Each structure stands twice: as C-alpha cells, then as structure tokens.
Amino acid sequence: MITDTTIPTQSKKIDWAKLRADFPILDQKVHGHPLVYLDNAASSQKPRAVIDCVSNYYERDNANVHRGIHELSNRATTAFEASRQRVATFINAKTPDEIIFTRGTTEGINLVAQSWGSKNIKAGDKILLTEMEHHSNIVPWQLLAERTGAKLVYIPVTGDEGLLDLSKLDQLLTPEVKIFALTHISNSLGTVNPVAELCERARKLGVTTLVDAAQSAGHLPLDVQKIGCDFLVFSGHKICGPTGIGVLWGRQEVLDAMPPYHGGGEMILTVDFFKTTYKKAPHRFEAGTPDISGVIGLHAALDYLDAIGRDNIFKHDQELASYAYDQLAQLQGVRLFGPKIGRAGLVSFLLDDVHAHDVVTVADQRGVALRGGHHCNQPLMKKLGIASTARASFYFYNTRAEVDRFIEVIREIQKFFGA
Amino acid sequence: MSDDLDELYQQVILDHCKTPRNFRVLEGANRKGEGYNPLCGDNYTVFMKMDGDVVKDITFQGSGCCISKASASLLTDSVKGKSKSEVKELFKKVHDMMTTGHVDDEGVGKLAVFAGVHKFPARVKCAILSWHAAVAAVDGQDGPVSTENESN
Ligand SMILES: Cc1ncc(COP(=O)(O)O)c(C=O)c1O
Numbered sequence: 001m002i003t004d005t006t007i008p009t010q011s012k013k014i015d016w017a018k019l020r021a022d023f024p025i026l027d028q029k030v031h032g033h034p035l036v037y038l039d040n041a042a043s044s045q046k047p048r049a050v051i052d053c054v055s056n057y058y059e060r061d062n063a064n065v066h067r068g069i070h071e072l073s074n075r076a077t078t079a080f081e082a083s084r085q086r087v088a089t090f091i092n093a094k095t096p097d098e099i100i101f102t103r104g105t106t107e108g109i110n111l112v113a114q115s116w117g118s119k120n121i122k123a124g125d126k127i128l129l130t131e132m133e134h135h136s137n138i139v140p141w142q143l144l145a146e147r148t149g150a151k152l153v154y155i156p157v158t159g160d161e162g163l164l165d166l167s168k169l170d171q172l173l174t175p176e177v178k179i180f181a182l183t184h185i186s187n188s189l190g191t192v193n194p195v196a197e198l199c200e201r202a203r204k205l206g207v208t209t210l211v212d213a214a215q216s217a218g219h220l221p222l223d224v225q226k227i228g229c230d231f232l233v234f235s236g237h238k239i240c241g242p243t244g245i246g247v248l249w250g251r252q253e254v255l256d257a258m259p260p261y262h263g264g265g266e267m268i269l270t271v272d273f274f275k276t277t278y279k280k281a282p283h284r285f286e287a288g289t290p291d292i293s294g295v296i297g298l299h300a301a302l303d304y305l306d307a308i309g310r311d312n313i314f315k316h317d318q319e320l321a322s323y324a325y326d327q328l329a330q331l332q333g334v335r336l337f338g339p340k341i342g343r344a345g346l347v348s349f350l351l352d353d354v355h356a357h358d359v360v361t362v363a364d365q366r367g368v369a370l371r372g373g374h375h376c377n378q379p380l381m382k383k384l385g386i387a388s389t390a391r392a393s394f395y396f397y398n399t400r401a402e403v404d405r406f407i408e409v410i411r412e413i414q415k416f417f418g419a
Numbered sequence: 420m421s422d423d424l425d426e427l428y429q430q431v432i433l434d435h436c437k438t439p440r441n442f443r444v445l446e447g448a449n450r451k452g453e454g455y456n457p458l459c460g461d462n463y464t465v466f467m468k469m470d471g472d473v474v475k476d477i478t479f480q481g482s483g484c485c486i487s488k489a490s491a492s493l494l495t496d497s498v499k500g501k502s503k504s505e506v507k508e509l510f511k512k513v514h515d516m517m518t519t520g521h522v523d524d525e526g527v528g529k530l531a532v533f534a535g536v537h538k539f540p541a542r543v544k545c546a547i548l549s550w551h552a553a554v555a556a557v558d559g560q561d562g563p564v565s566t567e568n569e570s571n
Pocket residue numbers: 041042103104105106107134136137183185186187212214215235376
C-alpha cells in the first residue's frame with residue numbers, strides 16, 4: 001500500500017540533494033564515470049517510494065481486481081481505485097470515472113482514434129495536428145484517416161526556434177476539423193504550447209481536442225478544466241512511475257458516448273452468446289486484467305511529485321535547461337533547437353560536422369546519458385532539414401554540476417572530432 | 420579518450436568520415452543498393468558498375484554518423500575489383516568481426532579497424548549498413564540506375 005513520503009512541502013525550502021538520494025539508480029558509475037542521467041524525456045528514474053510501493057504490493061496485497069471477494073482481492077481493488085481517484089485530483093478531473101488506465105500515452109491516443117474516431121470521423125472530415133507531434137500522435141490519426149477518408153492538416157512549426165506558427169490558425173482550424181490533437185510540450189524542441197488558448201478556440205468551433213501531456217504531466221501543474229480540452233493523455237514512466245502504465249482522461253459525456261475499444265472481461269455488464277452490454281466509462285475501456293502494480297505504483301509517484309510541487313519542479317528543470325542552453329550557445333559550431341525563452345526542461349542541439357549518434361556514443365563513455373536520433377519526430381526533422389539531434393533532458397534530481405559535466409564532455413567531443 | 424573510444428574511432432575511421440573516398444554518384448552505374456537505418460536516419464546509396472560478375476567501379480552517396488560513413492568509404496575501397504561471391508564472403512567476415520570482435524587478418528585487411536565496434540552494440544548497425552546495401556547491389560539485376568527518387 002502507499003507509504004507516506006517524507007518530502008518537505010512546497011512552502012519550505014526544497015532540499016534537491018536529498019530528493020536525489022531517493023533515486024537509488026543514480027548512485028552508480030557508468031564506464032568508470034559517475035552516471036549523469038540526462039535522458040529523462042525518454043523515461044524518468046524511479047524513487048525508492050515507488051519501487052517499495054510496487055514490491056510491497058507484490059509481497060502483501062497481490063490479487064486480481066474487481067473479481068474476487070476475498071481479502072487480498074479487496075485490498076488490491078481498493079488500492080487500484082484509490083489510484084484512479086488520485087489521478088483525478090492530479091489533473092483536476094471532475095470524477096474518477098473520467099480516468100482510464102492505459103499502457104501509456106501511445107495507447108491512450110490509439111484508444112481515442114479508434115473508439116471516438118470510428119463514431120465521429122467520416123470521409124472529408126479534417127484532423128488537425130501540429131508539425132511537432134510525436135509519432136504516437138501522428139500515426140494513429142493516419143490510420144484513422146486511411147480507414148475513413150478523413151484528411152490530416154498540420155499547424156506548421158516556425159523553424160529551429162520551434163514555435164507553432166499560429167498566423168495560419170484561422171485557415172487551419174475550421175469547422176471541418178473534427179478533432180485537434182496537439183502536444184503540450186514538444187519532446188524534441190522543448191516548446192511549451194499555449195494549449196488552453198488553442199483548446200478554447202477549438203471549442204468555439206465545436207472541435208474536439210486532445211492534449212498529449214507525455215512531457216508535461218509531472219513537470220508542471222496540470223488542470224484539465226483550465227486547459228479546457230476533451231481528452232488528455234500521459235505515461236507513468238516519464239513521471240517517476242512504473243513502465244507500462246498510462247492515463248487517458250476524457251470528459252465524462254464524451255467518454256460515455258464512445259463505443260468500447262477492446263472487448264473482454266471487466267468491461268461488460270452482461271454477456272450473451274450473441275450480444276453483450278457494456279459498463280460505462282472507465283471500465284468500458286479497461287478490458288482484461290489491468291496493470292495493477294503499475295496503477296498502484298503510479299499513485300506513489302503522483303504523491304511523491306506533489307510533495308515536491310510541480311511548479312517547483314518546472315522552475316528547477318527550466319533553470320537547468322536554460323543554463324545548459326546558454327552554455328551550449330557560447331560554444332562554437334553548435335546549432336540549437338527550440339525557443340530561447342520559456343522552454344521546458346530539455347535542450348536539443350547539433351554540433352557542426354559531428355553526427356548526433358557520435359555525440360551520444362562518446363558522451364555515454366563519459367557516463368553522460370543523452371539521446372540522439374529523430375526522437376520519434378521524423379516529419380519535423382525532415383522539415384528542419386536534419387536527420388537527428390542530440391538531446392539533454394532534465395528532471396528535478398539533476399544538478400547544475402551535471403550540466404557543467406555535460407558541457408565539459410561536449411567540448412571534449414568537439415575537440416576529438418576536430419569540429 | 421578512453422581505450423574503447425580510441426578503438427571505435429581509430430584514426431583511419433576519423434579520416435574516412437571527414438574525407439570519404441568515392442563519395443559521389445557513379446556515372447554509368449548498372450547496380451544500386453540502398454541502406455537506411457530508421458533508428459538514426461542514416462541513409463546511403465551504393466552505386467556499382469558491374470561487368471559480368473565483377474565490381475568494376477563502386478561509389479556511394481548519403482549521410483549519417485562517422486562510423487557509417489567511414490565504413491561505406493572503406494567498403495568502396497575494398498570491394499572494387501572483387502567478384503560477387505568474394506563480396507559476399509567478405510561481408511560475412513566483416514559482419515562476424517563487427518559483432519564478435521574476432522579479426523580474420525587475411526580476409527578483412529584494413530577493415531580490421533572496425534573490430535572495435537563490437538563493444539558498442541548500438542553502433543554495429545551503423546557500421547554494417549553500407550555492407551547490406553553493397554550485397555543488395557551485387558545481388559541485384561543489371562539496369563539503368565537513377566537517383567531521382569532518393570528519399571531525402
Ligand atoms: C510528446 C510525446 N508523446 C508521446 C510519447 C509516447 O509515450 P509512450 O511511449 O510512453 O506511449 C512520448 C514519449 O516518448 C512523447 O514524448
């Protein structure tokens with residue numbers, strides 16, 4: 001079950017070093033150097049509280065949920081549903097019935113594209129996305145467009161500084177658009193999009209909206225009422241939670257009008273050989289035995305994050321990213337991506353004449369974990385005329401000293417490749 | 420740099436990645452092979468002029484990391500003049516060397532510089548990419564080769 005965390009609350013001064021010590025994995029050497037983990041946008045590390053929560057669940061409470069009437073099943077079910085309630089508070093949902101557990105952001109978007117899409121999208125309709133979407137917020141819509149004859153339209157990105165070009169919004173966001181799906185924070189550019197403003201404009205035209213919060217949940221305060229979207233999705237593994245668990249939030253009236261996604265146990269009221277009636281949301285969309293330990297571990301992660309305060313986390317990560325950005329900008333031969341100001345906690349860059357993969361390989365040998373590649377943003381990369389970037393992404397356990405180490409390694413790489 | 424890195428990025432490799440040899444479209448090529456690595460976007464085309472079974476001339480074009488570019492460059496040097504079966508035999512030896520680190524001195528010649536790649540499992544794909552393209556080219560059919568619908 002959930003253990004209390006002993007983290008200072010927002011009002012007190014935050015002891016970041018003490019928080020870092022909650023992450024056992026960070027205390028190790030990689031290739032003979034202290035690990036500097038700067039790949040948090042891909043997946044975050046897990047604090048002791050989450051690891052213990054999951055192992056306690058398996059050691060004491062493990063059983064299937066919603067089925068048994070014995071003690072262990074009751075405990076598991078109670079903890080499972082308590083997590084749903086916790087997620088609802090985390091994003092200010094009106095009711096826990098609006099919280100559907102998924103495998104992650106990707107499954108959440110696929111669920112909406114298939115279930116909501118099959119009922120609401122027809123030939124000639126438009127689906128509005130942005131050029132900075134992750135593949136998981138492009139491909140499910142392409143599949144839907146192929147099935148239905150709908151058309152995809154994209155809000156352009158301005159170039160290296162990575163902002164949405166909203167000057168074209170009036171031409172793009174029209175009543176033919178049935179759904180507008182966009183990312184809150186770009187995983188490759190670090191751009192924070194004005195989602196509340198955009199969702200409001202969509203709502204005025206009766207356009208349904210989905211916000212990909214994979215990079216923002218757990219990094220800044222999230223309030224679905226303030227954002228004003230119809231769907232919001234995120235993954236547990238990027239916010240100190242276990243892998244394999246994610247959340248789809250949808251407005252209750254929207255969810256209740258959607259057909260089932262997967263068929264199976266848990267999601268039914270009655271099953272006949274030829275006809276089945278389904279439960280309401282959220283259970284309608286949760287067929288089969290769910291990732292119970294993941295759901296319960298996610299609860300511990302959300303408690304942990306909120307004890308620190310997501311506004312504090314955002315400030316901390318932003319400071320590190322700005323510091324890293326400024327340091328990189330002072331070096332010769334560095335191309336930087338994403339906005340100069342107001343960026344989230346990551347920096348994407350390229351060194352002249354050194355491929356991102358060579359940067360990442362050398363950095364890894366120095367204990368610095370970066371990501372190099374297209375970051376599941378191939379169309380965006382193509383638009384920017386590049387094949388890949390190297391990326392450093394930060395979380396609250398990273399330190400200024402780690403940024404210094406990162407910059408030191410980048411200098412060494414430039415020297416090594418004679419750039 | 421640490422030993423492993425020096426082994427991966429040997430001087431020969433750094434040299435070939437900065438100034439790749441035979442780095443152009445081959446006029447009059449009658450074979451072509453493509454290598455694309457979706458993970459990192461490395462993308463190469465190998466052009467060949469084959470006379471019967473023999474690679475008379477070979478060049479390459481494309482973009483990617485240091486390892487993949489140097490490997491393609493050295494490939495063109497070592498495949499020229501070889502027969503189809505010799506190319507495939509060499510591919511096997513190179514593949515074996517890159518994945519195990521075991522060097523067959525006689526067979527691989529200066530390609531031995533890629534033995535260090537085996538310590539970097541994520542990079543083996545980069546090093547072997549152009550070899551797959553070359554094997555596809557020698558296995559292919561004679562015909563006019565166009566570069567018009569190159570992706571990228
Ligand atoms: C913006 C964004 N959307 C979606 C995803 C997909 O998340 P997941 O792989 O957890 O489903 C990611 C993660 O890489 C992301 O950064």
